[in-house]
Amino acid sequence: xxxxxxxxxxxxxxxxxxxxxxxxxxxxxxxxxxxxxxxxxxxxxxxxxxxxxxxxxxxxxxxxxxxxxxxxxxxxxxxxxxxxxxxxxxxxxxxxxxx
Numbered sequence: 001x002x003x004x005x006x007x008x009x010x011x012x013x014x015x016x017x018x019x020x021x022x023x024x025x026x027x028x029x030x031x032x033x034x035x036x037x038x039x040x041x042x043x044x045x046x047x048x049x050x051x052x053x054x055x056x057x058x059x060x061x062x063x064x065x066x067x068x069x070x071x072x073x074x075x076x077x078x079x080x081x082x083x084x085x086x087x088x089x090x091x092x093x094x095x096x097x098x099x
Contacts, residue, residue, distance in 0.1 A: 013048045018055045053093045065093050 021036040023029075053068045066073050073095065080087075080095045087097055 013050065016052065017043070018052075019043070056093045058093075060093075062096075065095065069095070 019036045019040045021032040023032045051064050051068050053065055056064050056068075069076055077095050077098060081097045081099060085097045085099050087094070090096075
């Protein structure tokens with residue numbers, strides 16, 4: 001059971017990948033963010049459909065985080081409620097406490 005709880009959900013994938021765009025001029029935000037999202041949209045049909053929480057964008061909804069943790073999400077939320085009820089550890093995409 002421990003191995004099942006600790007395995008990476010997309011372990012069947014041969015590769016892990018992400019799309020990153022970087023630029024200096026704020027005036028090009030729309031162009032570069034659009035390019036990155038369009039590129040991901042073209043690659044996504046060839047993916048396993050899984051996702052890694054550290055690759056999620058800040059403006060994405062919570063549904064991808066829930067999907068990343070799968071059946072473990074409810075158990076992890078209980079741990080979050082017990083250990084971090086005020087959501088102190090929230091820098092990355094995380095499980096928000098229920099309180």
